[in-house]
Amino acid sequence: MMEIVKYVVIGLEVLTSIALIIIILMQSGKESGLGAISGNSDSYMNKSGSGDLNKKLASATKWVAVAWILLTLTLSLI
16 A cells, blocks of 8 residues: 555656746746847837746746655655
8 A cells, every 4th residue: 555655656756846847947037138149128028928927937836846845755754
């Protein structure tokens, strides 16, 4: 029975790890728009509401990271 729980927790941890990687890669950097290469701060992406998306991605990053930490702690106790 404990082996099944262990494999389920490992599977969930793999899924949250992949989700965390994807969410982090989708976020724009804090320095976007500051350099000459990246363009000015009045670009289409800044006007079209990408700030809302960045807020949602930041919130999702926090929750998925908390889930990942809890799964890792659970796995270490099994």
